[in-house]
Amino acid sequence: MRDVAIIGAGMIPFGRREQDDLMDMLAWAALQALDDAGLGEQAVEALYVANVGSGMLQHQLAIASSLVDRLSLLPAAAETIENGPASGASAVKAGFLAIASGCYNTVLVVGGEKMHAPAVPHSADFLSALTHPQAESPYGVTMAALGGLFARLYMEKYGVTAEHLQAVSQKNHEMGALNPYAHFRTMFDPEVVFHGPLAETKNPIVADPLRLYDLCPVSDGAAAVVLSNVEIAKKAGRPYVVIAGFGQATDTHTLAERADPTDLKAVSLAAQRAFEMAGLGPAEIDVAELHDAFTILEIAESEHIGFFKKGEGGPAVASGKTRLGGIIPINVSGGLKARGHPLGATGVAQIVEIVWQLRHQLPSTRQVQNAQAGLTLNLGGFANNVLCFILKRASP
């Protein structure tokens, strides 16, 4: 496989963007990444778009064919990649393999989702299309319900407490407040939301034991990266990022079919494969973006990846080990919890954040000092399709 570099990254602020068009959002993020890459005369040869809901939510299909024209990239190749909430990482994977194969030298990957859409009365209807059509959705099983069931089992088995979950939420909201691209850019008062007399109202149960502040929001947004072969990356004469490791694994579509539902086998395997390819271990990762659609997932993933032993992920977050300045800063971006979770955008946004971290270009309030290696973990379904990337800083 040829080595693959990430030479451009960009995104637009996530949030409620009712007035914006999906295609505009994708184009804005793409232009940021293209400007950042500064390819000049070197044309983009292929476009991969990550999106889940354009057909259902915007009544528009084949959006890659539309975007490649909109961006004046004709006659570049174009495709849309859909893999549920892991669509973003899957599109980056597609670009990665396309360059690794030698077929293309430059690829643009854009992920985006406009979930606040008039076409669907409630986003829960759209999201229910991600659950199993026979074994889950007819019984009213939603993603949040699966999150609640998983949380209860995981908490009982590994001693995770409500305080541990709150620590994830608090950390990620604090970081989101420092990230101009985050959906939630103001911090809540943990004393009021978690402990005060209004806590039951401010932070009600959504899917026991998960409460409102344990769940990521429904967001609109877009993010993009430009990939190239390493020769092109070196020509720019500045530090760049290489894809050092990649791993992917699938698990049973339904959570109910797993022998041990607390065992996120696809997370362990995807991370293991990525570490193997990169020749690195968990201790050598300086910063990580995990898929905290629910707070419990950040803890469970940090253990399955190997940052902490089983049962130690909860105490680790509570004691600040995953904060900026801790031994492994997790979700410095704010994560899905605070940066938001526009499905197709998320996996790309995770890569964008790590690229920024590894290029040491962020404000000191949220820059991981001297970061050399970063990891992203993007989950499809309830961890039934998991992709892990390991990125490394490189110099020309």
Place this chain on the structure above:
Amino acid sequence: MRDVAIIGAGMIPFGRREQDDLMDMLAWAALQALDDAGLGEQAVEALYVANVGSGMLQHQLAIASSLVDRLSLLPAAAETIENGPASGASAVKAGFLAIASGCYNTVLVVGGEKMHAPAVPHSADFLSALTHPQAESPYGVTMAALGGLFARLYMEKYGVTAEHLQAVSQKNHEMGALNPYAHFRTMFDPEVVFHGPLAETKNPIVADPLRLYDLCPVSDGAAAVVLSNVEIAKKAGRPYVVIAGFGQATDTHTLAERADPTDLKAVSLAAQRAFEMAGLGPAEIDVAELHDAFTILEIAESEHIGFFKKGEGGPAVASGKTRLGGIIPINVSGGLKARGHPLGATGVAQIVEIVWQLRHQLPSTRQVQNAQAGLTLNLGGFANNVLCFILKRASP
């Protein structure tokens, strides 16, 4: 790039399959291809699914994650590729690049669509999501309308006649009647449909000058191929097929923006790139599957690819040059016109047909004698995203 082989091919009969579930159809086609490949202990490492409408038509998303579990291929990677009517070829491309990169050694590609679905009152509503949401669909421009406008211009410019279009329809229906996988498996009487007193009723105008028998049907179906590196293909000890050439190009999303709407630039460029990579020219192709969503397209494509000069494609089909036994048999499968056009399945089904032809395994009634090289052309939108493959027979 590593060489890539196609070692398994399978499909299910196309047609109106109201009673069948999309996931069942995808699984049936996949199992045919897997059986054909006879991988044995060699596990499939990745799955690519081509599908356009599962969200809108079946209210189901992330179907690749579901199918990989259904087929007991866990923990293989899985993604869905959407590229409008070119989704099938785009998924084969994804598998091709994944193996060419060295990331995987075995990949399963499955394309399928269930267009007769209760969720959408009329397939035209679904298909309208493929046209431009600002520049086309608000004005009532459908794919068929674009076909009619294109046909009129092309006929006037290059002297294509109604008889030429009828010859395409007649040829493809005759071949479809010999293909057990075709949507239309009985031949109509050309004397009645084209010339008799009932012709206006039997073959009414849909989008002038295109009539009913100029348009492909709305079909349900699925098709699959198994790709591998060449070493695995050789081990099977029988002739196999290699992907010798691949080309892709995009064009303006809307037909109206093209300086010369009769110039299918993306077709010419995609074919040119595929020929260049394969080191072959049009004269060296023994059999071709073209994208005849409308009869005029088969003629126009046969000219843009270089099988015939501009203006000679119509007379060529009328004089039998593109029939079985002619100088370049086109759509021996029946094409989209008679085999049918389940969007996500089509590009994969084209590859399946060429694999069967190059392995010399078809009944003599529809086998191209001693075929050594074949070509497929799959169109997204109104030829705004075009993929061309050139396949060659190889021996172990």
